[in-house]
Amino acid sequence: MAILLEYLFNGALLGVIYALVAVGFTLFFGVLDVIKFSHGDVLTLGAYSGLAAFVSLELLGLDLPVVSLIFVLVVAMLVTGLAGIAIGQFFVVPMRGSPAFNILLMTLMIGTAIHECIRLFVPGGANPKAFPTLLPRTPIEIGGAYIRLDSLLLLVLGIGVIVVTNWMVRHTKLGLAIRAVAQDGDTAQIMGIPFRRVVLATFALGSMLAGVAGVMNGLYYSEINFNVGVLLGVIGFSSAVVGGLGSIWGAIIGGFSFAALQTVWVLFFPEMSGYRDVFAFTTIIVLMTIWPTGIIAERYSERV
Amino acid sequence: MASENQWVIASALVASLFLSFGIARTKAGRDFAAILQNSGSWIVLLIPVAGLAIGLALHEEHFALMMLATVLIYALACIGLTIQFGYAGVINFAGIAFFGIGGYTAAVLGGMGLPSLLVLLAGGLVSAAIGCILILPVLRTKGHYAALITIAFVLLFRSFLEVNHTLGGPQGLRVESATIAGQSLFTGIRIGSFEASFYLNYVLLALVLLAIFFLMARFLEKSWIGINLDSMREDPVGAAVFGVNVAYWRIMSFVIGNVLIGIAGATFAMMQTFIAPSNFTFQQSLLMLAIVVLGGIGNLWAVIPAAILVVVVPEKLQAISEYRFLVFAILVVLVLRFRPNGLFPRSMRNFRKEVGQ
Amino acid sequence: MSKLFSADNVSVRFGGLQALDKLSLDIDEGTIIGLIGPNGSGKTTFFNAVTGLCRTAGGQILVDGEDIAGLHPRHVYQRGVSRTFQRSRLCLSLSVFDNVVIGRQNALDLTLFGNLFRRGRFIESVRENHDRVRALLSTFSEPLAARTFDPLHTLSMIDRRRIEVCRALIANPRLLLLDEPSAGMTPDETHEFMSDILKVRGDHPRMSIIIIEHEMDVIQRVADRCVVLNFGKKVAEGTFDAVVADPWVQEAYLGSS
Ligand SMILES: Nc1ncnc2c1ncn2[C@@H]1O[C@H](COP(=O)(O)OP(=O)(O)OP(=O)(O)O)[C@@H](O)[C@H]1O
Ligand SMILES: [Mg+2]
Numbered sequence: 080m081a082i083l084l085e086y087l088f089n090g091a092l093l094g095v096i097y098a099l100v101a102v103g104f105t106l107f108f109g110v111l112d113v114i115k116f117s118h119g120d121v122l123t124l125g126a127y128s129g130l131a132a133f134v135s136l137e138l139l140g141l142d143l144p145v146v147s148l149i150f151v152l153v154v155a156m157l158v159t160g161l162a163g164i165a166i167g168q169f170f171v172v173p174m175r176g177s178p179a180f181n182i183l184l185m186t187l188m189i190g191t192a193i194h195e196c197i198r199l200f201v202p203g204g205a206n207p208k209a210f211p212t213l214l215p216r217t218p219i220e221i222g223g224a225y226i227r228l229d230s231l232l233l234l235v236l237g238i239g240v241i242v243v244t245n246w247m248v249r250h251t252k253l254g255l256a257i258r259a260v261a262q263d264g265d266t267a268q269i270m271g272i273p274f275r276r277v278v279l280a281t282f283a284l285g286s287m288l289a290g291v292a293g294v295m296n297g298l299y300y301s302e303i304n305f306n307v308g309v310l311l312g313v314i315g316f317s318s319a320v321v322g323g324l325g326s327i328w329g330a331i332i333g334g335f336s337f338a339a340l341q342t343v344w345v346l347f348f349p350e351m352s353g354y355r356d357v358f359a360f361t362t363i364i365v366l367m368t369i370w371p372t373g374i375i376a377e378r379y380s381e382r383v
Numbered sequence: 384m385a386s387e388n389q390w391v392i393a394s395a396l397v398a399s400l401f402l403s404f405g406i407a408r409t410k411a412g413r414d415f416a417a418i419l420q421n422s423g424s425w426i427v428l429l430i431p432v433a434g435l436a437i438g439l440a441l442h443e444e445h446f447a448l449m450m451l452a453t454v455l456i457y458a459l460a461c462i463g464l465t466i467q468f469g470y471a472g473v474i475n476f477a478g479i480a481f482f483g484i485g486g487y488t489a490a491v492l493g494g495m496g497l498p499s500l501l502v503l504l505a506g507g508l509v510s511a512a513i514g515c516i517l518i519l520p521v522l523r524t525k526g527h528y529a530a531l532i533t534i535a536f537v538l539l540f541r542s543f544l545e546v547n548h549t550l551g552g553p554q555g556l557r558v559e560s561a562t563i564a565g566q567s568l569f570t571g572i573r574i575g576s577f578e579a580s581f582y583l584n585y586v587l588l589a590l591v592l593l594a595i596f597f598l599m600a601r602f603l604e605k606s607w608i609g610i611n612l613d614s615m616r617e618d619p620v621g622a623a624v625f626g627v628n629v630a631y632w633r634i635m636s637f638v639i640g641n642v643l644i645g646i647a648g649a650t651f652a653m654m655q656t657f658i659a660p661s662n663f664t665f666q667q668s669l670l671m672l673a674i675v676v677l678g679g680i681g682n683l684w685a686v687i688p689a690a691i692l693v694v695v696v697p698e699k700l701q702a703i704s705e706y707r708f709l710v711f712a713i714l715v716v717l718v719l720r721f722r723p724n725g726l727f728p729r730s731m732r733n734f735r736k737e738v739g740q
Numbered sequence: 741m742s743k744l745f746s747a748d749n750v751s752v753r754f755g756g757l758q759a760l761d762k763l764s765l766d767i768d769e770g771t772i773i774g775l776i777g778p779n780g781s782g783k784t785t786f787f788n789a790v791t792g793l794c795r796t797a798g799g800q801i802l803v804d805g806e807d808i809a810g811l812h813p814r815h816v817y818q819r820g821v822s823r824t825f826q827r828s829r830l831c832l833s834l835s836v837f838d839n840v841v842i843g844r845q846n847a848l849d850l851t852l853f854g855n856l857f858r859r860g861r862f863i864e865s866v867r868e869n870h871d872r873v874r875a876l877l878s879t880f881s882e883p884l885a886a887r888t889f890d891p892l893h894t895l896s897m898i899d900r901r902r903i904e905v906c907r908a909l910i911a912n913p914r915l916l917l918l919d920e921p922s923a924g925m926t927p928d929e930t931h932e933f934m935s936d937i938l939k940v941r942g943d944h945p946r947m948s949i950i951i952i953e954h955e956m957d958v959i960q961r962v963a964d965r966c967v968v969l970n971f972g973k974k975v976a977e978g979t980f981d982a983v984v985a986d987p988w989v990q991e992a993y994l995g996s997s
Contacts (some may be wrong), residue, residue: 114527170720177723180474183530185719186670187476188712191669195709307664313534320528353546360535367528368520599856606855606862607848610838614831621829624791625907626817635852683833733835733889737863738870740889 081223083229083346088226088234089337090342092299094333096177096239098334099292100315103245103285105330108319109261110281111175113182118289119312121159122191125290126210126303127197129155133211148213155290162193163286167279185306187257190308210297240291244284245327258283261325288299310356321370337363403688407727417686420730427598430687431590439587448582449654450695456651458690461674462593462683463643464598468672469681469729470609471636477517477533478671480540481641483663484510485648486558487550490658493559500563500636503592505641506649509673514641518634537668544660555659558652561588568653585654592650596643600683603639605732612636613732637737666708673711677718679725688727744769744948745915750799750809752789759785761972762799767915772949774963774980776956782972782985784826785951787917791823792816803915818846824904824921826952829891835890836903840873843907864980869884876906881935897924902933909940918951922958932956934962956984 100122107115132154136147166189168215174182198204214229248254257279259267261353297303318337322329339357345352406412419426434455441447460482467473475481481561483508492502521534543554560569560581568584603609615622615629623629652658674693678685697707747769752760756906760782767773775783788794790801792813801809803819811819822843830839848865849855855862870888878885878904884895892900894988905921921937922930941947953959959966959980966983976986983989 110528114530124545170716178472179527180472180530181719181723183474183527184676185716186718187669188673188715189667191712192709192716195706197713199706199709310538313538314530316531317535320531329621351546353542356542356548357403357539360539364517364520364532364535367532419914479849559857602856602859606853607850607865608841608852610834611845611850613834613838614842616830617833620793621812621831622842623813623841624793624817624823625911626814627842628814731835731889731891732838732868732872734837735889736864 081225084222085226086342086346088224088230090338092230092234092237092338093341094235094335094338095241096292096295096299096311096334097318097329097337099237099288100311101318101330101334102241102327103288104319105327106257106281106285106324107171108246108324110264110278111171113171113175113179114316115166115171115184115282115285116186116316117187117190117193117314118184118285118307119313120193121162121166121196121286121308121310122293122296123194123303123305123308124287124293125155125159125286126293126297126307127201127208127305128158129290129297130208130303132192144215146155146212147211152294153212153381154190154292155294156287158288159286159293161289162287163282163284164279167282170177171282172216172275174354177289184345186369190312194305194308199307204305207302208209210301210303213298214351218256229298233298237291238293240288241331244288247284248327253277255378277313314359317360321363321366369370413593416577416684416727421733423735424601426597429592431594432688434586434590434593438583438590442579442583445580445582448580448586450698452582452585452589452654453651454687454690454694455586455593456577456647456654457671457674457684457694459589459593459650460644460647460697461598461671461678461686462596463640463647464671465640465686466600466636466643466679466684467605467640468675469618470604470612470635472612473633473637473640474530475533475640475674476530477537477540478651478670479663479665479668480537481510481514481644482648482651482654482671483540483544483658483660483709484513484657485650486489486646486652486662487544487556488645489652490556490558491550493561493653494557496509499559499561502561502648502653503646506652507645510648511641514637515634518637522630522633534665537663539687541660541663541665544663551659553660555657555661558656558658560656561585561650561653563588566637569656582654585650589650591677592646596646597683604681604683605734608632609732627682670708670711673715676715677711677726679727679729680723682725682727682729685725685727687727689725709710743767744804746802747786747790748800748802750786750789751797752785752794753797759814759972760789760796760976762976763969763972764799765964765967765974767950769914769946769948771964772962773949774966775950775952776959776966777955777969777975783969784919786969787823787919787950787952787971790816791821794895799994800996806862817911820912821917822911822915823909823915823917824901825921826923828900828904830900830904831909831970832891832893834892835874835889835965836877836884836892836895837870839903840877840907840910841869843909844869844872845911845913852882859995872910873906876940877902879940880906880933898929898933901925902936905937912944912947914947916947916949918949920952920954922953922955928953930958938962945992 096163102116104114105119107113129151132151133147138152166186170185171182174185214232217228218225219231221229248257256272259270259272260274260277264274296307314337318333319330321336322331322333337359340362341355344358346353388712407416434451438448441451460478464475464478467475488506488509489502517532517536527654544550547557549554560567562568564575568588569581571579571581572583605669611627612632615627615632619629670693674686674689677692678689693711743766747763747765749762749764750760751758751762763786775851777783785794788789789796792811797852798808799809803821808819819861873888874885877888881899884899884902901921905918908916922933941949951962963980965978967974968983968989969989974982976989
């Protein structure tokens, strides 16, 4: 029972990270109908800039855990947000109207360029790097299970960020504009919504979520790696698709489902845990065959 | 290699890149492209003739011949990708996985003593068959999702190989070298005083395969099927209204493409006599697509210079070898952004000669 | 004359929008029907429903007594229905010939063996099809017929309209659906274009046509019968004169006071 609780908890934490990535994919797809595949590597960039922020704090001799954490998060979000805007401004928005695959391939290549830069130009970038411990690791007992306090805080942080994002999309002016553009970009433009600005803001928002996810991922595993983004990107994209691209709730559900698949596999076949991604991806492929447009159907219907 | 030498090669490379890029846009370049495009089938003989000439000239150089054979094998695989992506518009991010399936098939079947040509064919068929399992979801789902499925597959393929011990796990498998007509391709040809590296054998094998499938792909492009593929790529809905069986042609092109990729993979594995999961990364898959995109999506001839660029250059230039993923990623991004038709754009199909215009 | 096509209480819904509301419409062999109605009244949607591009929410669409509602567009084509699109859907990167010949899907040899290994026969069939394409194009415009291997994007808008109609005609359809074929043409060009279409129809007297048009004089000239739509409902039907005289049409569509 206690073991089960621990699995459940770890699954939930993974789920939050995946959901953060998936929400980004959903937002981009919503406003531009494109898949921006550099997303996973933007996450890596976020993790590394967070690390860089921490190292520079250390050099300054500042050692205040809470402040460090906030600083690391802010820097990561700033960098990823800017990266998102840059990619959107210079590559994705100008490519509107070219075949979807070209954009997909191009953003994949941008992602490759990002993580190759990290591998080549960050000192020791080719090897995994230790990520600092910024949260207390005190174990707490819940119903016989021991859960690390830092994991609990991470879970709360992730859920908090998702809730805030959802609130922003539902209740702020920016959110309204995003939803208007997602409904029908051309009409929104006619109605006087600054299309490009809204798109870029969405890219910034989605990428900042990736920054948070990157830092969370680093804190959780205490380690980061230049190519962590590729797999996380694919997982996030799968989650967004399974949930039905374009729906925030779908992305969240998708993220948790993916984590659940992995966790369930490890729970039932602990000696074959190496196959957990094989299992999760196979399930996704099967699910997509059954529900081609996701569990929560995509809002999109082609006009002829 | 001395570092000045590297710089010479690097600048020669950049110069030739710009030159070929420039030439492709001059009148002479366009005329040349038109000749390649519009001449009869004999023009395909250029490939074996040129390949043979280079192969013979280098006959003692193991490494150079291996590079040549690799270029030819990659070109073959990229013709498969061109049929899928360039003609039918079915994107396949799992190219390297199907290449690997061909290779592993060769490893398993070659060990059982089957004739090598049969093993090659089996490599193609097995990868096509596994592709068929994937195509079902690819068909049911629209563009983006299809891309996701092939991406998931290539990641899944690698993890699967890593943890699967019957296929050698992370260490990989040994592959039997090919034997054709009683002649092992692992021993170099000797005629009188002429002694060649065994890689020359593989150059010859790859040349034959490439020439045959290049010709077939050319016929395919210039046929009713080619017209169907192009129109459904550009507008699947419009094509369906005019009776084009979109799903069928997507499957067909995916299968045909995977056959070529699988055969290429089997040939490659036999030449290397060894394969391991680390050869089959997502990055490699992207490099294969880079060949197709850099050359010019849908232009068969462009595959060859692009394959040379992507395969040979990093090996020749240690300076960029480490940076090759970065360099090619940036190149592809720039090409897609500013020259979406590639360095050598595909020219439009016409039947002027056939109808005597 | 026998009834070729009939739509029976066809409905189409997009979410909360009732784009077609129990529309019924019959055509006899060899007749031309003009389909008119204000913007957004569901005319294009009707074509989409017939050709299998959007799902119907009820009703039957009969061709020769067979219900084709819900069939895949490809199967609708095989039953002899072809169409043009209001917003041109041609392949800009292909040649004129490729764009038109695709309409002859049923007559082309599409086997791998035939295309890859019997090249002699293939080239023969290219010649034969090229002659057909040229002949059809030259009905519309001689200069256009000489440009069969020009890339489509080099052609003028009017030529593109012609090509789209040729692609639909070369299929030898029994029912041809024309969605505002003359959009963007001057009255003179429209007049000539319609004459050309009628000329082609002269060779296929049993072909039926439904034409969507905003120009009333075009309708007056070509249509044997008119059907008026508004908000997805049929509001009037009959000869042109009868329809125009209809007080509802006078007020709602023609906007006379
Ligand atoms: N795919 C779709 N999804 C949602 N609504 C649609 C779709 N296609 C058409 N509509 C709506 O259905 C209604 C009828 O559209 P339709 O295109 O059939 O009109 P139309 O009579 O052809 O008008 P026009 O003269 O402007 O071409 C319109 O309100 C349109 O917005
Ligand atoms: Mg319309």
